[in-house]
Amino acid sequence: MGRFHPHANSQPHANSQPHANSQPHQNGQPHDHPHKDGHARPPGSVGDHSGYRTGAERVEVLERILGENERVARANRAAFDAAGVTVVNLMSAPGAGKTTLLAETLRRLAPHRRIGVIEGDIETSLDADRLDGFGASIALVNTGNGFGGECHLDAPMIASALPRLPLAELDLIIIENVGNLVCPAEFAVGEDRRAMVFAVTEGEEKPLKYPVMFRSADLVLVNKTDLLPHLDFDTEAFRRNLDAVNPGVDVLAVSARTGEGVNAWCDWLADPLGAPGAAPARR
């Protein structure tokens, strides 16, 4: 068994071993070809540790870190497509108004369309309970089991919820992701589109601070517009910041409290193709 220099690990390495090309291999195939190379010592190790020479072998991998999640997301997507159901992943910071907006959405759409909701919540069923009674099928996913609670929904969690929804009977599934501006954006779940709720109380600089989620959204709902008279929120600066990270993305001003803009959101849900300026639907 090889020995590893015990102190070689603790320094951040200014001298990286350049890995020549920063792109994965063009064919995208992971491969695995060990080869003896010059990495007998880890970069950053210093001094002559006479008495030992550590043998090391580098194994090339080039595998996407979230490849397994992506694989399950594709399987979810295939199940959605086979059932003819459109799936929207609704994301936001905690408290931006996803559940309130969903209740208003179900009030308007559930009488006409067969809707399923997947509720992601760390511990409770509080949000799922608020959506009861509209005639939609609700499946709750508590992300709290496992290590300390996941802060996002991932594709396997959505897969685990699917048997609890009458997939073949549904037209539309809305997934309320866990309230979090960072993590959900990294995890595809098999959705057709992503919508993001942004509340005007959050501040106009947020797209620059959390670019990954703002970049990943097909539609940004600017919520709590009823509060604008009480805030110094700069709508134009927000739009500029949003365009900086996601040029030309669709934006809808809504208030889940007063109902402003909620019909336009329902139109987008019903027919993203018909919505003004909407990007082409993927199917």
Add this chain to the structure above:
Amino acid sequence: MFKESGGTSGSPAGRQGARLDVRGGRAVHELSICRSVADIVARHAAGRPVTRVHLRVGALRQVVPDTLVYCWELAHADAAGAEVLAGSVLVVESVPAGVRCRRCGVHSELAVPILRCAACGTTDVVLVSGEEFLVTSFEVATDAVEA
């Protein structure tokens, strides 16, 4: 060109990260990413003891390299089949975000996540780097050789 973060959880680099509340939400994202990395490497290692694991992470990924390094040991300590990762170090190679201008053809590296040509200012650009998210390689120890 590349910045790297490295260190075991018990190292100074790891202790730096101890301010992070792993259960409080923020770091859990990195934790689940580390678990994915552990699965990938353990599968490829096929029983060989792993010493270092190299990741390549684009600047547009909302992932904090130091947090990944801090979470690494936690992520594989209790994982079945990941015993080969005991004592291993995660090394993160950060790739800056870069865009190529559709108007003037210039390549710019981005210091902030604003997709804009540094030469002419247009936002009509193609993202050419910054979204990488890969396990690139790992090192396995072979038998020590008496010098």
